[in-house]
Amino acid sequence: MTPLDLTSDPVSLTAALVDVPSPSHEEKNLADLIEAALRTVPGIPDSQIIRRGNTVAAATRRGLGRRVILAGHLDTVPVAGNVPHRLADGIMHGCGTVDMKSGLAAYLHLFATLATDPALAFDLTVIAYECEEVESRFNGLGHLAASDPEWLAGDLALLGEPTGGAVEAGCQGTLRVRVTAHGARAHSARSWLGDNAAHKLAPVVSRVAGYRARTIDIDGCVYREGLNVVRLESFVANNTIPDEAYAMVNYRFAPDRSEEEAFAHVVEFLALGEDFTLTLEDSSPGALPGLNQPAAVPLIAAVGEVRAKLGWTDVARFTPLGVPAVNFGPGDPVFAHRMDEQVPVAQITQVAAQLRTFLTTRPA
Template identity: 50%
Template sequence: MPTLDLTASSVEITRAICDIPSVSDDETPLADAIEAAVSGYSHLEVIRDGDTIVARTSLGRSRRVVIAGHIDTVPINDNLPTRDVEIDGEAFLWGRGTVDMKAGVAVQLKLAVELTEPPVDITWMWYDHEEVDSALNGLGRLARNHPDLFVGDFAILGEPSNGEVEGGCNGTLRALVRTTGVRAHSARSWIGENAIHKAAPVLARLAEYRAREIEVEGLVYREGLNAVRITGGVAGNVIPDACEVEVNYRFAPSRDAAAAERVVRDVFTGFDVEIVDVAVGARPGLDAALAREFVAAVGATPQPKYGWTDVARFSALGIPAVNYGPGDPHLAHHDQERVPLAQIESVERGLRSWLTGS
């Protein structure tokens, strides 16, 4: 079984956990290594649910913070093992998972075992299956199986944020916009009705759509509505009788699911629209006392999170949450995924400063 040395630097811990492959559905070896590494510390109670590991303090503090990170990655594409690279004089660790989001997990692991007397109680969570269907998400499963673990006054998710604080997150909705026609031989196309041609107005409305910017609690979230897939066609000599355009709507956290659905249905008035998936966003939560203290301690200027993250799960449970982790989110899932070593160290310093009051 792979082993982890949590006395090493956060950079070296990042390297070690990245070099234990943990593509979604294959997290067990890394989960085993994490469980073994954090067990045996007298200040931590360790709980396991599937391939999710929880380590928490119970020091009787008046406030509790939840700090979480997922341990799975998207599939590897010749980008492991990790290696050191230098670009324009800056040192990076290159490889799958370095950005999304094992550098953040490495910082959390190091601090979890070192901070034995934090001023707040801390629940550390390292969970599985974030990169796949939401129904499999380890954080969601943990909330269902152990709701008592989700008691907290503030939460931090170590998603890549370039070492900055990103409050809340946008929501996301997927819909299918369908057109129908009549099949015919393509040599006599006038006999049929081409469903693909009928989808042209759908694409035109998408092309004409202008993303809105919506301010929520002082942060400006940028929305987006885009086609992400189109299907249709029967054979090379048949006029198609069906076409389907899948669209993705990213919406500000001021909207609930019903409001987001109304926006999409209004854009595609006159078409058959089916909502197939929706996940609401999370408000910034920066007005919470612990959030204000955290932002001040790390010296950050909060930014909005445009993508959906699991901060929304905490927000839904009434726990204000932010994203804070090393790595450029633009490089998440990229074949050239790489994290600046300086950002790993900076995030560690920021969290340590806040959690020790020094």
């Protein structure tokens, strides 16, 4: 494999990363290349580089007083005939171009070129991690937070999620609850002898459909919550009254609520009776934007456009550590995971330039 040159321009580096296939659980080749490249960065001794599985991290230790973390995942969805990359009319096509090898390329490039630059205003940690696109239990950033939490310590964290070159601050939390209705089975020809569990879900679905979503402004970022039925299931046979039915309800909550508060809110709103069982299936916290933190001020000045992140991303892994986090990367997330995944090369250049301005501007 051709070694990576992290000092090459971010567009060329994006192409090089895309051309090394790295679907989830198959990131080793790319992790090897990135680790080898980081070990050539001036001013970064081996003691300031770690490898955990296929997650690689490196850090400067210049005593600059504040630290910014630059994190991006290595993995992509399965390749679908869209590797190697293709460049046409200022657009780079290929698996991972937008999610998120272009963002990771900008981060790696800036780490390598600023590591010993006198203009650098913050110490830097760069993290290239595995298995973001699959179940949370495989997530390399989550594993690093558990095994080496000091590597996630800083004054501000940036995730290279595609944001179209804007800053998307924090993220919403998400939880799913299973609402199970209980009844009694019977032949549908004698339905009065049974108790239809599916029918019992009707008022629950209606209640959720009428939910008035809360909108809240945090640090100038407006988060809109949502409560929705995302799955309905009930079946025994075509001639049988079902004795059990369930609805999966997803709550997307603003980051000013904790997971416990969000779950309590859902329980209170649904107000279920004795014929129902409520089970928390999974839950992930949100992340506060933290745009009022001193380290974030020059980022806002450099980028200009700031908005709330209305989904869940790995920025939430920094919240329990007290580190404000934002999403910032090139590309339209609409193209993520698609066969025609693509990113404008001008946006890669723009994000890298704005990020360089931020990283070389000392907070007031």
